[in-house]
Amino acid sequence: MKEVNMAEKPNILSTVPEMDYMEKAPNIDAKEFQKVIDSRRSVRVFDGEPIPEKVVNRCLENALLAPNSSNLQPWKFFWVHSDEKKKGIVKACFGQSAAKTASELFVVVASTGTWKGHAAEMVALLKKGGPDIPKLAIQYYKKIVPFVYTLGFLGVLGFLKRFLYFFRGLSAPIIREPVTRGHLRLWAVKSTALGAENLMLSLRAYGYDSCPMEGYDSKRIKKILELPGDSSVVMVVAAGKRVKGGIYGPRIRFDSGRFIEKV
Numbered sequence: 001m002k003e004v005n006m007a008e009k010p011n012i013l014s015t016v017p018e019m020d021y022m023e024k025a026p027n028i029d030a031k032e033f034q035k036v037i038d039s040r041r042s043v044r045v046f047d048g049e050p051i052p053e054k055v056v057n058r059c060l061e062n063a064l065l066a067p068n069s070s071n072l073q074p075w076k077f078f079w080v081h082s083d084e085k086k087k088g089i090v091k092a093c094f095g096q097s098a099a100k101t102a103s104e105l106f107v108v109v110a111s112t113g114t115w116k117g118h119a120a121e122m123v124a125l126l127k128k129g130g131p132d133i134p135k136l137a138i139q140y141y142k143k144i145v146p147f148v149y150t151l152g153f154l155g156v157l158g159f160l161k162r163f164l165y166f167f168r169g170l171s172a173p174i175i176r177e178p179v180t181r182g183h184l185r186l187w188a189v190k191s192t193a194l195g196a197e198n199l200m201l202s203l204r205a206y207g208y209d210s211c212p213m214e215g216y217d218s219k220r221i222k223k224i225l226e227l228p229g230d231s232s233v234v235m236v237v238a239a240g241k242r243v244k245g246g247i248y249g250p251r252i253r254f255d256s257g258r259f260i261e262k263v
């Protein structure tokens with residue numbers, strides 16, 4: 001009997017919906033973009049002058065434009081305003097100078113508990129889009145998303161899915177994760193970290209600097225921000241304008257040939 005190759009069978013991911021929609025890509029000044037990339041450095045001492053609210057809001061909005069898995073937006077960006085909370089977070093960051101001197105502090109959080117509600121919201125929004133919205137998209141959020149992300153009570157469904165995926169995967173490509181809470185956390189953290197990068201690059205583009213930090217006591221930060229149990233603190237981002245001595249030397253990277261491989 002001939003083996004069936006699932007990868008070659010039409011499925012929800014391989015089917016291109018018939019749509020008459022186009023977004024024109026604007027011309028970009030690549031040199032300016034390169035300047036943003038090159039000049040983003042981790043700055044550990046800031047001038048402490050507040051960043052205009054308009055700029056911060058724009059940078060935070062840009063963070064939310066990062067690509068994210070299934071568009072389920074598993075993130076939250078806390079802009080820490082209260083002096084008391086700021087003090088607590090600086091302490092939780094072990095008093096790192098980037099945190100201590102920051103003009104603004106952001107706590108970037110990934111959530112594993114919001115996907116279900118967000119999927120339902122996506123269905124509602126897609127339905128509002130009218131008859132032109134491909135049925136496949138709605139089906140994706142109604143059927144595929146719950147199947148893939150539900151781990152069940154005590155992770156029992158995840159455990160069962162591990163076997164299902166293993167056996168189905170013997171003959172065809174199959175999704176393998178998430179089947180554990182760790183996988184689900186990784187899923188949320190991946191997208192959220194991209195949001196953090198958007199935030200930092202946006203700050204640079206608007207003339208400000210940043211420092212991502214994971215040197216912190218996550219338990220204390222969760223307590224200060226009263227985060228629910230499904231939250232993971234992905235990064236604390238300090239922001240402001242650099243001062244002399246705020247960058248600890250020229251940028252160091254290993255030879256790119258070690259990390260970029262044409263295969």
Ligand SMILES: Cc1cc2nc3c(=O)[nH]c(=O)nc-3n(C[C@H](O)[C@H](O)[C@H](O)COP(=O)(O)O)c2cc1C
Nearest residue numbers: 040041042044096098211212213214215216235251
């Ligand atoms: C996830 C993550 C965690 C980091 N944690 C800290 C930190 O706790 N304190 C700090 O001073 N820098 C921290 N950094 C900054 C790195 O040290 C820095 O990105 C690296 O040395 C490269 O320098 P560059 O950002 O100037 O290119 C962190 C960076 C990332 C991406």
